[in-house]
Amino acid sequence: MRRILVTSALPYANGPIHIGHLVEYIQTDIWVRFQKLLGNRCLYFCADDTHGTAIMMSARQAGVSEEAFIAETQAAHERDFADFGIDFDNYGSTHSAENRVLCAEFWKLIRKAGLVKSKDVEQLYDPEAKTFLADRFVRGTCPKCKSPDQPGDNCSKCGHHYSPIELIEPRSTLSGAKPEIRTEPHLFIELEQLHGFLAEWVESGDHLQNEITNYLKGHFLGEPLRDWDISRPAPYFGFEIPDSPGDYWYVWFDAPIGYMASTRQWCDRTGEKFDDWWRAPECEIHHFIGKDITYFHTLFWPGMLKTAGYTLPTKVRIHGFLTVDGEKMSKSKGTFVAARTYLDHLDPSYLRYFYASKLSSRVEDLDLAVDEFVAKVNTDLVNKVVNLASRTAKFVETIGLSKKYPDDGGLFAAAAAAGDEIRDAYEACDYSRAMRLILALADRANPFVEEHKPWELRKDPARQGDLQDVCTVALNLFRQLVIYLAPVLPKLAEQTGELLNKPIERWDESKTPMVGTQVAKFQHMLQRVEEKDVHAMIEASKDSQSAPGELASASGDTTQWSDDGAALAAEPLAPECTIDDFTKVDLRVARVIAAEDVAEARKLLKLTLSLGGDNTRTVFAGIKEAYQPQDLVGRLVICVANLAPRQMKFGLSEGMVTACGPGGKEVFLLSSDSGVVPGQRVH
Numbered sequence: 001m002r003r004i005l006v007t008s009a010l011p012y013a014n015g016p017i018h019i020g021h022l023v024e025y026i027q028t029d030i031w032v033r034f035q036k037l038l039g040n041r042c043l044y045f046c047a048d049d050t051h052g053t054a055i056m057m058s059a060r061q062a063g064v065s066e067e068a069f070i071a072e073t074q075a076a077h078e079r080d081f082a083d084f085g086i087d088f089d090n091y092g093s094t095h096s097a098e099n100r101v102l103c104a105e106f107w108k109l110i111r112k113a114g115l116v117k118s119k120d121v122e123q124l125y126d127p128e129a130k131t132f133l134a135d136r137f138v139r140g141t142c143p144k145c146k147s148p149d150q151p152g153d154n155c156s157k158c159g160h161h162y163s164p165i166e167l168i169e170p171r172s173t174l175s176g177a178k179p180e181i182r183t184e185p186h187l188f189i190e191l192e193q194l195h196g197f198l199a200e201w202v203e204s205g206d207h208l209q210n211e212i213t214n215y216l217k218g219h220f221l222g223e224p225l226r227d228w229d230i231s232r233p234a235p236y237f238g239f240e241i242p243d244s245p246g247d248y249w250y251v252w253f254d255a256p257i258g259y260m261a262s263t264r265q266w267c268d269r270t271g272e273k274f275d276d277w278w279r280a281p282e283c284e285i286h287h288f289i290g291k292d293i294t295y296f297h298t299l300f301w302p303g304m305l306k307t308a309g310y311t312l313p314t315k316v317r318i319h320g321f322l323t324v325d326g327e328k329m330s331k332s333k334g335t336f337v338a339a340r341t342y343l344d345h346l347d348p349s350y351l352r353y354f355y356a357s358k359l360s361s362r363v364e365d366l367d368l369a370v371d372e373f374v375a376k377v378n379t380d381l382v383n384k385v386v387n388l389a390s391r392t393a394k395f396v397e398t399i400g401l402s403k404k405y406p407d408d409g410g411l412f413a414a415a416a417a418a419g420d421e422i423r424d425a426y427e428a429c430d431y432s433r434a435m436r437l438i439l440a441l442a443d444r445a446n447p448f449v450e451e452h453k454p455w456e457l458r459k460d461p462a463r464q465g466d467l468q469d470v471c472t473v474a475l476n477l478f479r480q481l482v483i484y485l486a487p488v489l490p491k492l493a494e495q496t497g498e499l500l501n502k503p504i505e506r507w508d509e510s511k512t513p514m515v516g517t518q519v520a521k522f523q524h525m526l527q528r529v530e531e532k533d534v535h536a537m538i539e540a541s542k543d544s545q546s547a548p549g550e551l552a553s554a555s556g557d558t559t560q561w562s563d564d565g566a567a568l569a570a571e572p573l574a575p576e577c578t579i580d581d582f583t584k585v586d587l588r589v590a591r592v593i594a595a596e597d598v599a600e601a602r603k604l605l606k607l608t609l610s611l612g613g614d615n616t617r618t619v620f621a622g623i624k625e626a627y628q629p630q631d632l633v634g635r636l637v638i639c640v641a642n643l644a645p646r647q648m649k650f651g652l653s654e655g656m657v658t659a660c661g662p663g664g665k666e667v668f669l670l671s672s673d674s675g676v677v678p679g680q681r682v683h
């Protein structure tokens with residue numbers, strides 16, 4: 001029996017859980033349930049990540065204390081997780097007494113090892129929001145590859161890790177202000193002292209996926225490791241550093257220690273020994289994380305654990321991001337779906353199964369295509385798995401299963417033998433392979449039922465024995481599939497236990513058929529997913545994002561709103577004008593009634609606009625790279641209707657259509673909410 005401690009990354013206490021987060025929690029929960037089903041001693045710990053400037057700003061905005069703010073978020077997180085069947089052994093908070101004690105212990109040992117030094121730091125300060133700016137509140141141009149609009153810590157284009165002060169043209173995402181540079185002493189951990197150890201750890205054993213090992217060697221370990229800035233001056237919501245009053249540990253110092261604090265809470269509750277889990281070489285430690293936090297979990301964290309004398313991670317299991325229909329999740333498209341919104345419309349089993357069917361052991365993004373989601377749930381789960389029970393259970397409701405397992409042509413034995421391969425796929429986190437193997441078994445079980453037609457046997461009183469045998473086979477094959485699916489679909493496993501009067505408790509139960517037991521009245525197990533419910537969920541996600549309350553509460557969360565000051569900075573505001581100046585410009589709603597390419601011009605389309613009645617005009621618009629002429633005909637635009645006509649090379653332009661964007665393909669025509677008619681003026 002293995003002893004295994006498992007964690008998922010701590011969700012930040014600044015916003016709701018969404019379906020992107022759930023990729024990781026569902027992936028981890030499946031692995032933990034699988035280990036428990038095998039009979040291993042496996043524990044799953046997590047906590048809310050509660051510190052940092054973002055929490056401070058959000059609490060300020062909501063007009064409550066930070067403690068009240070994080071308590072409310074945590075309660076919502078825990079409800080969402082529970083309703084998705086994610087079963088933690090303990091769910092804590094980084095703002096806990098246990099975490100404070102552990103942080104102090106780590107700090108003492110890191111100091112003692114001579115890894116801490118003080119250096120003056122130029123930090124960005126937002127003069128409007130009156131706070132130092134955490135990395136996530138600064139965006140600007142990458143100093144290495146010059147990609148614009150990059151986050152404050154590392155570049156999403158080239159992966160370069162930098163200090164926000166190095167960004168070209170930085171902007172505060174809190175206020176849009178240009179930050180000031182202020183100098184303060186900060187405390188640093190000299191990670192370079194651990195370089196040899198980390199290089200060896202990254203390459204030894206199989207702690208990391210190959211692509212991650214190569215990434216770390218190529219990007220970080222090939223040069224001296226940077227000192228890690230570990231303190232933040234007040235104001236900051238976090239733990240004050242005991243031997244450095246007025247300074248707080250940076251959120252990334254105390255967050256991973258939160259895994260241990262959550263373990264500590266569990267130990268205190270159960271009387272278990274903490275060191276049996278964090279200082280015992282035979283105990284495995286597995287961290288599940290997203291690829292965006294690789295650096296922290298594969299360099300800083302092992303360095304901290306090593307220095308403090310704790311067990312190093314057995315494996316850091318890294319996954320990619322969720323896309324929906326091939327695109328980044330988007331609030332305007334309604335694909336940024338909160339966990340709660342999903343639960344209001346759909347069964348959590350669907351998402352658990354769908355993610356399982358897509359997840360591999362590689363660091364790949366995972367796409368949720370709506371069509372595929374509907375088809376997979378209905379074809380795989382309802383038609384192939386649940387149907388085995390729904391078509392047979394009712395015929396043996398009164399007589400139960402046969403006393404002796406009938407001849408099934410070797411189906412049960414073959415599926416039992418496939419168990420080891422399925423187990424290995426789960427172990428490797430290659431769930432998509434596990435699901436394929438399981439569904440292949442379902443594809444062999446279903447023809448058995450179709451051939452033996454229990455619905456016809458039941459009509460012949462002389463063949464009741466055969467009927468019982470056929471149903472005994474079908475229900476055993478069904479139960480075998482459900483045992484294999486139990487880590488993914490705990491609710492279906494529970495329902496199956498009730499149906500056959502024996503709970504599913506061990507993986508090995510897949511090797512022995514059940515005989516002679518009673519069969520309960522069949523209850524509906526899983527509804528087909530209706531496409532209209534998926535669309536209703538997407539619609540509801542569109543609605544909630546435009547509610548003014550949520551706008552305010554989400555404004556500090558740069559993972560959802562990453563509007564920065566770049567566009568404004570690229571084109572500064574024009575000098576002030578009066579209302580009279582403004583009313584000189586007559587903006588009108590117009591309908592595009594014809595649109596054609598101007599072949600000789602690189603950028604121009606020729607548009608015929610109607611202001612209603614027979615009032616039409618011709619306008620040349622520089623939108624050719626962004627729009628196809630046929631897509632414009634019929635749509636409403638906003639035009640400058642009283643602009644003096646201008647003679648162009650290709651004809652007379654009698655106005656202008658309004659649009660935004662830097663140009664080229666990035667041109668976006670203005671339009672109004674629905675209800676307007678051509679000729680109406682913009683006021």
Ligand SMILES: [Zn+2]
Pocket residue numbers: 142143144145146147155156157158159160
């Ligand atoms: Zn870059």
